[in-house]
Amino acid sequence: MLKATFEGQNRWVYLALTAVxxxxxxxxxxxxxxxFIWDDPLWFGHALGKAWxxxxxxNADFQFYRPLTMLYFWLFHRADGTFAIETAHxxxxxxxxxxxxxxxxxxxxxxxxxGVAVAVAALFAFYPMAYQAVAWAAPQQPLTAVWQNVAxxxxxxxxPLPPLFPPRHSRWGLIASFVFFILALTTQESSVTVAVVPLxxxxxxxxxxxxxxxxxxxxxxxxxxxxxxxxxxxxxxASLADWLRPYTWALVYPVLAAGYVLVWLAVPRKAGxxxxxxxxxxxxxxxxxxxxxLFGRPQGYAPGAVWPEWVVAVLALAxxxxxxxxxxxxxxxxxxxxxxxxxLAAVLPMLVGLGFAYVxxxxxxxxxxxxxxxxxxxCALWPRAGERRWVQVGSVLAMGLIxxxxxxxxxxxxxxxxxxxxxxxxxxAALDEVGDGRYLFLNFPDRYAPTRPPYPVGYWxxxxxxxxxxLADFQRVWTGRQAQTVSQAMPWLDQAERExxxxxxxxxxxxxxxxxxxxxxxxxxxxxxSRYGADGRWQWQYAGRLEPGxxxxxxxxxxxxxxxxxxxxxxxxxxxxxxTLVWSTxxxxxxxxxxxxxxxxxxxxxxxxxxxxxxxxxxxxxNWPPGVRIVEQRTxxxxxxxxxxxxxxxxxxxxxxxxxEVEVSR
Numbered sequence: 290m291l292k293a294t295f296e297g298q299n300r301w302v303y304l305a306l307t308a309v310x311x312x313x314x315x316x317x318x319x320x321x322x323x324x325f326i327w328d329d330p331l332w333f334g335h336a337l338g339k340a341w342x343x344x345x346x347x348n349a350d351f352q353f354y355r356p357l358t359m360l361y362f363w364l365f366h367r368a369d370g371t372f373a374i375e376t377a378h379x380x381x382x383x384x385x386x387x388x389x390x391x392x393x394x395x396x397x398x399x400x401x402x403x404g405v406a407v408a409v410a411a412l413f414a415f416y417p418m419a420y421q422a423v424a425w426a427a428p429q430q431p432l433t434a435v436w437q438n439v440a441x442x443x444x445x446x447x448x449p450l451p452p453l454f455p456p457r458h459s460r461w462g463l464i465a466s467f468v469f470f471i472l473a474l475t476t477q478e479s480s481v482t483v484a485v486v487p488l489x490x491x492x493x494x495x496x497x498x499x500x501x502x503x504x505x506x507x508x509x510x511x512x513x514x515x516x517x518x519x520x521x522x523x524x525x526x527a528s529l530a531d532w533l534r535p536y537t538w539a540l541v542y543p544v545l546a547a548g549y550v551l552v553w554l555a556v557p558r559k560a561g562x563x564x565x566x567x568x569x570x571x572x573x574x575x576x577x578x579x580x581x582x583l584f585g586r587p588q589g590y591a592p593g594a595v596w597p598e599w600v601v602a603v604l605a606l607a608x609x610x611x612x613x614x615x616x617x618x619x620x621x622x623x624x625x626x627x628x629x630x631x632x633l634a635a636v637l638p639m640l641v642g643l644g645f646a647y648v649x650x651x652x653x654x655x656x657x658x659x660x661x662x663x664x665x666x667x668c669a670l671w672p673r674a675g676e677r678r679w680v681q682v683g684s685v686l687a688m689g690l691i692x693x694x695x696x697x698x699x700x701x702x703x704x705x706x707x708x709x710x711x712x713x714x715x716x717x718a719a720l721d722e723v724g725d726g727r728y729l730f731l732n733f734p735d736r737y738a739p740t741r742p743p744y745p746v747g748y749w750x751x752x753x754x755x756x757x758x759x760l761a762d763f764q765r766v767w768t769g770r771q772a773q774t775v776s777q778a779m780p781w782l783d784q785a786e787r788e789x790x791x792x793x794x795x796x797x798x799x800x801x802x803x804x805x806x807x808x809x810x811x812x813x814x815x816x817x818x819s820r821y822g823a824d825g826r827w828q829w830q831y832a833g834r835l836e837p838g839x840x841x842x843x844x845x846x847x848x849x850x851x852x853x854x855x856x857x858x859x860x861x862x863x864x865x866x867x868x869t870l871v872w873s874t875x876x877x878x879x880x881x882x883x884x885x886x887x888x889x890x891x892x893x894x895x896x897x898x899x900x901x902x903x904x905x906x907x908x909x910x911x912n913w914p915p916g917v918r919i920v921e922q923r924t925x926x927x928x929x930x931x932x933x934x935x936x937x938x939x940x941x942x943x944x945x946x947x948x949x950e951v952e953v954s955r
Contacts, residue, residue, distance in 0.1 A: 302403040306393055306410060310386055313414045316699050317385065320424035321378045323710040324717075327752045330762035332427050333372050336363035347556035354556045357475040358429050369769040377426040384431035385423045389414040391438040392660060396667065398445040399624050408688055409667035413659055417585055417698035417743075418578050422653035424706055429477045430656035436473035437483060438660065440466045444487050448538065463538055470542055474549045479657060482637040484546035487539035489634075493627045568645040573598035574746045575636045576605035578655040579629075579662055581744075582690075583608050587697040589741025596745040612669040619676075621668035628664025635661060649747045666691070698743055708792075708826065709734060709753040712819065713763060715829045719817065720764045720772045726814035727773040730760060730797070731806075731832070731907055732782055733819050737794040756797045775813065777801045782906050783821035791825030803912040806904075810835045811914070818905040832904035833921035835914070839873035848939050848949035851876050852910075855918060857953040859935050865927040868899070868935060868953070872919045874910075881943045882910040887936045888925045891952055896930060899923040910939070 325333075335351055336344055336359055344359035351359075365372045392413040396406030413419075422430040447462030473480040577584045583604060584596075596604075609629065616625030635658035639648055648654065670688045672681040712734065720728065738750025754760060756776065765771040776797035787794055796819075801809065810816055816832040843853035856871040868886050883902050887895035902909045903921040913919055925935065938950025 349557040412663035415695035418655040420702040422656035428653040433477040440469035481546040484542040580605040580608040615669040625668035628661040632658035632661030836918040846951040866925040
């Protein structure tokens with residue numbers, strides 16, 4: 290029954306599956322350039338300086354015991370201490386694609402028709418809550434799911450579902466299944482709870498219930514094999530051994546899981562992440578993953594309009610009940626119930642082993658139950674043969690709308706992630722360009738999230754560069770070089786733009802004042818600022834630096850009595866014109882003075898301008914340290930007009946009175 294064929298009416302099924310795989314590649318292709326994020330330098334760094342076998346040993350500085358994960362990270366390291374992060378992202382996408390194909394194979398092995406199996410694979414491919422797990426290189430969920438799904442497929446093959454498949458009892462298939470399950474356990478310990486999947490398979494799919502309303506086999510196959518699908522009532526065996534005999538091989542998985550738990554508890558680990566918790570918010574978070582089309586909003590929830598957590602939980606449970614009812618009506622109730630139970634087992638670690646503060650940031654955890662969830666939705670929504678035409682059309686339309694919504698949400702997530710990862714990549718490239726030294730970063734995003742979240746419970750943004758990781762650490766594992774970096778915050782810069790923009794941003798470092806900035810700048814080789822625009826976008830910019838020893842005299846221009854412009858340089862770029870200015874003052878300057886840079890004709894209104902305090906608005910002139918050279922940079926946008934020049938000057942921003950100005954040739 291599993292033999293693939295491209296003949297006749299079955300060809301469209303495999304073409305559809307191929308289209309799903311190609312669409313998945315297109316949706317996630319941009320993730321190949323995302324590089325390192327979050328605490329990747331710490332996670333990947335555990336593999337540095339070790340032989341391959343040493344990665345299999347317990348690590349007291351790591352909060353889990355995942356030997357195969359550490360070995361996997363080690364595979365991407367280079368001799369110079371860097372990692373092939375683009376390759377790691379490629380493997381992550383590859384694991385997801387493999388899981389999509391396995392979703393189809395598992396659906397077929399459970400007795401679902403080809404159309405239903407493709408629907409399940411498509412739902413899994415575009416499951417919106419999987420984005421974090423696939424687009425980020427560090428999560429182990431996709432790889433763990435590959436091990437698990439291959440293990441379950443091996444078990445289903447060795448213990449076939451009669452009468453759809455010929456009787457077979459393959460010990461080699463079972464042994465291979467056990468091996469892959471061990472690989473899953475040693476990749477991620479959350480595999481412990483899904484050890485019950487083979488038991489669920491035996492209980493819900495192979496054993497008939499006396500008087501049960503759920504069919505013993507999916508309705509997709511009744512037309513051709515109904516003559517051999519007679520249901521056998523369940524009759525208690527005479528002895529416990531006889532009753533347990535059909536479950537003998539399925540019980541091996543819980544035994545393996547229990548053995549690994551004992552090892553996991555015994556080895557030294559870093560404490561503080563796992564424990565025994567129960568938080569109702571975790572339940573609401575998980576349940577919205579079960580009823581993901583009901584709660585997902587690509588346009589986001591307006592502030593103050595997010596649904597309460599208890600409402601989310603109640604509606605999600607009601608939706609699950611409806612789906613189980615639909616699946617039973619369509620003759621796929623047992624497979625749907627199996628998928629639901631599988632998903633419940635997969636989310637158990639989230640419900641009792643992790644606090645909400647961790648779970649709320651970890652959409653990747655919902656990758657584990659996604660296969661069971663998609664089985665539930667596919668069994669419920671895909672029509673069966675013999676239904677009325679309008680029911681079939683409505684069912685296919687509903688499935689199509691869900692897939693469209695999921696793709697839309699994935700595109701939204703892609704935009705959010707690209708924003709921050711491009712920002713971090715630009716910072717790393719700049720550090721590499723300037724070489725060794727010490728640099729100050731202002732207002733660099735720690736984490737950020739859309740102001741209109743796509744789901745009601747949880748944090749749906751990106752932890753980009755947490756303060757526990759130095760920005761230079763990203764440079765070290767990315768390029769092999771390492772500068773020294775300091776991160777501080779001046780939240781009043783672009784405050785209005787952030788408050789009215791698309792993202793709520795948390796910034797790295799403690800808040801400092803302008804006078805503290807001048808002191809810190811004397812200890813670094815350059816200052817960089819993250820600027821936030823009214824369009825909801827932000828960009829990383831070089832601000833300037835301090836140079837000791839202002840030269841005698843004022844070689845370029847004296848503005849007023851005390852402000853010297855030593856140098857002025859204009860460089861044309863793709864975006865516009867970079868204006869580099871070098872200032873100094875011999876005495877403290879009065880408040881309210883600021884600088885303008887205009888592009889236009891002298892004496893005429895400017896065509897473009899870049900006004901404001903030095904260092905992209907971070908350092909007012911009143912805080913200039915006397916006796917040093919203040920190097921700053923301003924950006925003027927490109928214009929199509931010819932014959933323009935740059936005028937630079939100083940004015941009082943309270944009364945608008947100009948102190949002086951000078952023309953700078955472009």
